[in-house]
Amino acid sequence: MxxxxxxxxxxxxxxxxxxxxxxxxxxxxxxxxxxxxxxxxxxxxxxxxxxxxxxxxxxxxxxxxxxxxxxxxxxxxxxxxxxxxxxxxxxxxxxxxxxxxxxxxxxxxxxxxxxxxxxxxxxxxxxxxxxxxxxxxxxxxxxxxxxxxxxxxxxxxxxxxxxxxxxxxxxxxxxxxxxxxxxxxxxxxxxxxxxxxxxxxxxxxxxxxxxxxxxxxxxxxxxxxxxxxxxxxxxxxxxxxxxxxxxxxxxxxxxxxxxxxxxxxxxxxxxxxxxxxxxxxxxxxxxxxxxxxxxxxxxxxxxxxxxxxSPHWYERLLGRVGEGHDDPFTEAAADVVLALAERLRRDRPNFMPPLPSLAATVAQARALADLRGLPGPGRAEIIDAARSCLVKGEDPRDQSPLIEVLLTELAGEGIGEVPRGAGAPPLVEAVRNRARALGFRIDDGTERNRLLDIHRKPRHLAASRFLHVMVLLGTGFGRCMRGPDWVGGTATDVLFEEWTYRWSPAVESRLVALSIDGDTVERAADAVLSRSVEALGQEGKARNALAAIRLLLIAGQAGLAGACGGLMAAIGPAVAADPDFGRVALCLSMLDNLRRGRKILGFAGMAGPDALRLAAYRRAIDLLPTLEGAREEDVPRYVEALATLNEIAEAGAAAGDGDERLDLDLLDEGISALLDGDLAPRAAGAVAAIAHMSGRVSAAALATCIIGPLQFGVGDPPARVEPLTGLLAVQPALLKRTPALLEGLDAVLAGFDEADFIAVLAPLRLAFTALAPDETDALAAVIADTKGSALDLAPRFSGGPSEAGMLANARLNATLAELMRADGLAAWLEEPAS
Structure with a gap:
């Protein structure tokens, strides 16, 4: 003691x-x-x-x-x-x-x-x-x-x-x-x-x-x-x-x-x-x-x-104490509850509590403070009172939407202000002025949404490029939620971009860090782009055309197409030196995306992208012989690349007068040279499909190439389906358009006993995933017509068993049938005469 x-x-x-x-x-x-x-x-x-x-x-x-x-x-x-x-x-x-x-x-x-x-x-x-x-x-x-x-x-x-x-x-x-x-x-x-x-x-x-x-x-x-x-x-x-x-x-x-x-x-x-x-x-x-x-x-x-x-709560408390109120804590708590009511009335009217509940919240916060020996309610007392008086019928383990709004009110959404000439570099003010001119609200820290009609409204396109350049600068100002993806080639026909954006200290500090690069958005972006190009070399990617083209597309979205001369000059030699067929085909795909989006990306009227696309196309054809002897793990990727090459070649050959056309004969000659080559089964099926489209392989020969391994093959079931997988990967419509192929495949499958069919079912299902939903429906309609059946494509049920479950049920059904035959009940398995 x-x-x-x-x-x-x-x-x-x-x-x-x-x-x-x-x-x-x-x-x-x-x-x-x-x-x-x-x-x-x-x-x-x-x-x-x-x-x-x-x-x-x-x-x-x-x-x-x-x-x-x-x-x-x-x-x-x-x-x-x-x-x-x-x-x-x-x-x-x-x-x-x-x-x-x-x-x-x-x-x-x-x-x-x-x-x-x-x-x-x-x-x-x-x-x-x-x-x-x-x-x-x-x-x-x-x-x-x-x-x-x-x-x-x-x-x-x-x-x-x-x-x-x-x-x-x-x-x-x-x-x-x-x-x-x-x-x-x-x-x-x-x-x-x-x-x-x-x-x-x-x-x-x-x-x-x-x-x-x-x-x-x-x-x-x-x-x-x-x-x-x-x-x-x-x-x-x-x-x-x-x-x-x-x-x-x-x-x-x-x-x-x-x-x-x-x-x-x-x-x-x-x-x-x-x-x-x-x-x-x-x-x-x-x-x-x-x-x-x-x-x-x-x-x-x-x-x-x-x-x-909750800084806004403490600001309120500081203000009330400074004003000399007898009970500044209760006054500040009442301010919070009234502000909460106003916010709910404006933003979440469905959660607006009645006036007696609001008054009870302040009273209970005061009572909790008395119970805890405090001179007045603090942050914890306000939150506890709101949970008790304003939240009704909700699981207390889950965060209530009303409490989330309360926490936002306690935290505040304000943003400070630094006067001009107070030490901020010119780049910060340049970006803020550009943002305001393009209609972005940056006077508080609230996250907002912006929908941009980038194809029809020039100001929206300028706003999109500003957002993309802020992404390139690494500021974290905006995030694209929906819109065309020119790098991945998805949703490129979408007319709108949807963004969320918010001005924050992280944005401003990043701009301060970049201020050594220039006093305008364009100069800072040019410097970041140059460093990104240098980084490719430092990371051993100087000859990686794929990384360079990805950077080119990003720069185009940011409105920096005019600054990409050096980058485009580096892409050509990198493509020419790339020995990987799959990677070059992907480069071609991205350059084709650039051609289709050249107006939005700012490359319209520039000859460089078309020349790069043509060079990538020719390089891909030069690498077609590498399909012979390709490693097993590379075959699926190469077949996918072959499908990409074929699709771009067909579209490029039919291009309009304003576009650079691709010579489809170059692809046909390259494919013809592979017909007698030592190809993996999937690659052989893909090559035969393209050769049939050019008239170099007949329908009968195509059917033999695709169906023969399935009918007479002695390997594993997946290997027997590989030629069909290759065909569907590059030309999925051929199965519907070539009666000899469809009839031959139907005959082979009909001749399988139950055990053989179950064995090839999984690889068959995988092969047919290459078909789009409408292609699947069209093929089903053709099959139904040949069988004399009326096809009803309406869904029978929502959801269903998994693939593994279906296969397990099929095996169980076959086992049950064998047991019934062993017990002398084979007649029960026969279909009744009609």
């Missing part, structure tokens, strides 16, 4: 020291984006009148201090730190954010310093050093593996305070108070005190809480990242601030986790500071800019231990 009492006294003494002016320093431990910290810090700084403020922010951000005092700034905003000069890989530009919200204690300190003319010393390591340390730490955690996707390119959050939010001490408090997470702990312990006047008592308790969090964190964990080296910089900044002229103390405003190491430096301070961190990564050279930030992103970063959730 005595030890516990002594420990409590020691912590109380520590808390008192923070604001006692010890050594001329006042220490203010904060949590980023905490309105209670911001309010109490404002009161404290106004009272003590510091001669300098030491602020936990990267030292290189000091150059932006004059811009941060600009009167036209509208929060939230952020400082973004971008690597300078690392252009080898667009997707790996290290970027760091320092967000400011209306509730940021740092923002309150900066504003007060500006009003009083008080110097501010930014005390943290430069952002480049922090980004390098974050990269090194991530590499250590992941070993040599490369991060992929969005996580690999996600900017670092320079306001990370995960050690405070996820410490063992924080977890213990969550369990002890019986709450859901650390955010609710913080609200109960500290945000509930936002309206109090005792700033000394507030920072005393925050400091003790943060000191306990640090004590509960293993020393090895603290030493594993850049915490210790950052604290060395903070102590150096304190020493620098102490030299400031004038009267008054020094205010030290840092994350609460660092405060114990600042007020009581470690014993080995001199040795550590003299030598510095022994394993520190080389700092990344950076430039910093002001960008717009959003409520949505402020809400999201809470999941990374870098802020507080």
């Amino acid at each position: 005595e030890a516990e009492a002594a420990e409590r006294e020691a912590f109380a003494a520590y808390g008192q020291r923070l604001t006692a002016g010890e050594g001329g320093f006042f220490f203010f431990p904060i949590r980023h984006h905490s309105p209670a910290c911001a309010l109490h810090l404002t009161a404290a700084l106004a009272e003590i009148g510091p001669r300098a403020i030491v602020l936990e922010m990267p030292a290189d951000f000091a150059a932006l201090l004059p811009l941060l005092s600009h009167p036209e700034i509208r929060l939230p905003i952020a400082i973004v730190s971008v690597a300078d000069g690392e252009r080898a890989s667009d997707e790996r530009l290290p970027v760091g954010y320092w967000p400011f919200s209306a509730t940021s204690p740092e923002w309150a300190a900066l504003r007060l310093a500006g009003e009083r003319g008080c110097p501010v010393v930014f005390a943290d390591q430069e952002s480049g050093a922090r980004l390098a340390a974050a990269r090194q730490e991530k590499a250590t955690e992941e070993g040599e593996e490369q991060a992929s996707g969005e996580e690999a390119t996600a900017p670092a959050l320079l306001t990370d305070e995960g050690q405070l939010a996820y410490s063992c001490y924080a977890e213990g408090l969550v369990k002890r108070l019986g709450v859901r997470d650390f955010n609710e702990v913080w609200d109960r312990l500290f945000e509930s005190r936002a309206a109090e006047k005792d700033w000394r008592g507030f920072f005393r308790d925050v400091g003790i809480h943060c000191a306990l969090s640090r004590l509960a964190t293993p020393v090895a964990a603290i030493a594993a990242d850049d915490t210790l080296s950052r604290e060395i910089c903070m102590r150096a900044a304190m020493a620098k601030a102490a030299l400031s002229p004038g009267e008054g103390p020094i205010a030290v405003v840092t994350g609460g986790f660092h405060t114990p190491a600042l007020i009581d430096p470690p014993a080995e301070e001199n040795r550590t500071e003299a030598g510095g961190p022994s394993l520190a990564a080389p700092a990344v050279r950076t430039k910093s800019y002001l960008i717009r930030y959003t409520h949505d992103h402020l809400d999201r970063i809470n999941g990374y231990g870098a802020g507080m959730p």
Whole structure:
């Protein structure tokens, strides 16, 4: 008991020291984006009148201090730190954010310093050093593996305070108070005190809480990242601030986790500071800019231990406390409920609750606060009251649509504003102006839809190209949900594109990172396109025509056809050198897509694409002999390529006067040379089908080629069906149009006993999947007509057994029939005489 009492006294003494002016320093431990910290810090700084403020922010951000005092700034905003000069890989530009919200204690300190003319010393390591340390730490955690996707390119959050939010001490408090997470702990312990006047008592308790969090964190964990080296910089900044002229103390405003190491430096301070961190990564050279930030992103970063959730709620609370209301918490809660009602009335009228339920929500939130010993309802009380009073008849395990709207209202959808001339590079403003001119709404962070009539409306085509160029730039501004896919060759006849888009800090920071490439969208896109071409060579794909053509189509969609001369010049030699028939046929297919979409893609009137298409066509024909002796695993791909080549050749031979025609005779001669070759059965069937269409193989010979292996083959059932599979892959209509072939196939199948038919059924089904639904119906009608049967194609039932189930049932039926014959019941299996 005595030890516990002594420990409590020691912590109380520590808390008192923070604001006692010890050594001329006042220490203010904060949590980023905490309105209670911001309010109490404002009161404290106004009272003590510091001669300098030491602020936990990267030292290189000091150059932006004059811009941060600009009167036209509208929060939230952020400082973004971008690597300078690392252009080898667009997707790996290290970027760091320092967000400011209306509730940021740092923002309150900066504003007060500006009003009083008080110097501010930014005390943290430069952002480049922090980004390098974050990269090194991530590499250590992941070993040599490369991060992929969005996580690999996600900017670092320079306001990370995960050690405070996820410490063992924080977890213990969550369990002890019986709450859901650390955010609710913080609200109960500290945000509930936002309206109090005792700033000394507030920072005393925050400091003790943060000191306990640090004590509960293993020393090895603290030493594993850049915490210790950052604290060395903070102590150096304190020493620098102490030299400031004038009267008054020094205010030290840092994350609460660092405060114990600042007020009581470690014993080995001199040795550590003299030598510095022994394993520190080389700092990344950076430039910093002001960008717009959003409520949505402020809400999201809470999941990374870098802020507080529901920023719009805390802004409301800050405003109500600042107005001096007797019960600011209930006033702010009522504001939220009324705003929720307005939002539901506008967007989700089916979920609009009656007025008594809205009033009951505010009353219950107030009652919950009383029950929990709080001065007024907070975020958790509002959500709990809404679940109780507004959500009816829904499974509580599922997220209610109404609660989703409430969470959106608590988070907010606003976007900040950075005035022109406030440090943003010209590219950002150029893109914003272009977006506004094309009808995109970018004044908030809301995700919106846009339907574009790209073929008939020039402004819509310009908007489509803008969206595609933003995709090429890697901004994440828009995502195409529906529209023609010129790369894959699907839905190319669709007249509309449907997009979702949203302006976000990620968009702006990416544009800042690309600002070294130019001050217009076109110049930045040209630079990214050039780097993409260079990357093909660095990745060993310099002679990969497929990758180059894909990039050409992407550039065309982005409106960059005029900048693709060098890319087209590289494609021709790459196609000519490619030894793979399947890959060249795919190149031909993509170049044919480009020809059909040349107007939309911006290549109309350019001779280059037609010349490339013709070169790819001739190269594919030159590679036809490689079908002989092809590896077994390559045969399906080659047959598919042969089908593509045949389809494009037939269409190209019938092209109009304005198009470059393809010489079908070249294909016929190449196919003729393969007729006597050593081909795999599937390839032989495909070659025979094309040769029959050109008149080089008769119907009888075609039937022999296709049906012979099926009737007389001795191999596995799939191998016997392979020639038919090849025919259907390249010319599926032949079966319907060639009576000799259809009759011969029907006769062979009719001659199979049940066991043989079941054996070939699966490969037959696979072969016939090459037919489109209308082709299947047409073939079925022809077969029904030859059988003298009336065909009814109406569906008999929805759904049905799987293929495996049908085969199992057929085998079971055959087994049952054998058992019945063995029991002398064969007569039961005979069909009754009609």
